[in-house]
Ligand SMILES: CC(=O)SCCNC(=O)CCNC(=O)[C@H](O)C(C)(C)COP(=O)(O)OP(=O)(O)OC[C@H]1O[C@@H](n2cnc3c(N)ncnc32)[C@H](O)[C@@H]1OP(=O)(O)O
């Protein structure tokens with residue numbers, strides 16, 4: 001049976017979603033989980049874009065075993081060299097180079113000509129192939145490229161040594177039937193494609209990314225590029241879990257195999273959602289909260305008699321058989337570490353110790369759920385421990401006057417600072433008091449609060465984006481007290497700013 005390779009681009013195209021900015025640690029953690037999920041290729045980033053991206057791709061290449069690790073590069077030699085420097089540590093390194101091939105892209109973005117682009121594409125592939133054993137080439141905006149020219153570029157890339165040709169529906173423009181016809185014609189015009197991996201990369205601008213990807217498989221694609229929870233540029237990429245479960249559940253129709261361990265899908269989806277802050281809609285296919293919930297009487301009746309009447313998959317298929325995590329205030333580090341592992345997180349050393357302290361504080365007040373543990377793990381994986389720490393705060397809030405806050409902030413080298421301030425509400429007052437104590441004035445750009453679980457005792461998770469002297473830094477805080485969660489998030493953002501200012505740039509655009 002034909003095997004379809006799963007190429008995951010959560011860490012590259014997925015991270016291009018507006019507002020998502022993952023730290024190096026978070027990317028490495030997600031990459032480990034993708035390896036547990038058994039994807040075939042992890043596109044770990046675009047190494048030329050920043051020091052942080054380069055570091056993340058290098059670490060994933062060096063640490064994560066199993067999948068091939070790809071780095072993206074324009075058809076520019078410095079991009080390709082940088083991508084190779086980052087992926088060369090991988091067991092199976094891949095360079096992925098791309099260029100726009102539609103007349104729109106050639107004329108208006110590249111300000112180039114068809115002849116020049118085909119030449120640069122071939123030279124880039126040849127150069128990449130001189131460095132890496134495995135090279136992928138993507139004609140960007142392929143679905144709006146005239147078929148004769150697309151065939152010419154693809155033939156040139158194949159001739160130059162490309163191992164994988166990836167046909168990109170960059171702006172989510174095509175339709176399933178049209179895409180299948182394009183792929184079939186391309187394979188006829190470039191018969192050498194038979195000896196290469198034919199891949200598809202579809203975007204969801206018209207809500208057809210998954211349908212187009214599956215049409216691609218029907219038309220002969222042997223690699224699909226997908227992202228967990230469908231995140232990605234604009235409306236996102238084809239969703240990994242939907243494509244995988246469609247191919248697995250309808251194996252009778254598609255007649256292909258995938259190597260993914262589908263029982264890791266639920267954990268992976270939650271991890272990506274927790275780390276990116278992009279929530280999964282309750283009605284999302286496969287991993288939404290309601291994907292296996294039956295609300296109406298007739299459906300419930302049918303499922304009770306025989307679940308197959310209204311269910312085409314079972315929750316266990318995606319790893320929703322309920323975990324066995326029962327942790328309380330008497331649990332120790334070993335049990336906590338084990339519980340994190342079960343949820344897909346590797347925590348050790350200082351991160352485990354910090355997580356353990358946080359866990360004990362919470363367990364003293366409430367029953368700890370799996371969602372709480374995930375929030376603690378995410379908090380620690382992504383945490384950047386800087387010089388300032390919130391030691392204590394007090395806040396007085398009333399409806400008829402300004403709120404007043406007092407904070408004590410300790411500094412790793414300089415002792416403690418205390419300050420008081422008034423503000424429009426308790427959070428504003430605490431932020432102003434922190435500004436006064438640290439001596440760094442911040443301007444809040446974004447504030448988001450989420451309850452980790454339901455109920456009065458739920459943990460509150462706050463994410464902030466703060467501008468300090470023109471530089472935007474992010475922070476995240478977790479506590480049962482939402483003002484404390486906000487204060488912690490704000491102090492973390494200040495720590496990122498201080499580290500960046502002192503030259504020890506935090507390898508993350510945000511926390
Ligand atoms: C469809 C996709 O998802 S493509 C991937 C998109 N991802 C990203 O853009 C990642 C984040 N990007 C970045 O950090 C920056 O854009 C960088 C570092 C890559 C480049 O930054 P800059 O050099 O400042 O260029 P800028 O982004 O303003 O413009 C892009 C340049 O690359 C050129 N370019 C775009 N795609 C390609 C390509 N595939 N091959 C060669 N050149 C290209 C553009 O024509 C433009 O060139 P110009 O400066 O001569 O006009």
Ligand SMILES: CC(C)C(=O)C(=O)O
Nearest residue numbers: 098138140168170201
């Ligand atoms: C780099 C390419 C494959 C891409 O992301 C796109 O065209 O959408």
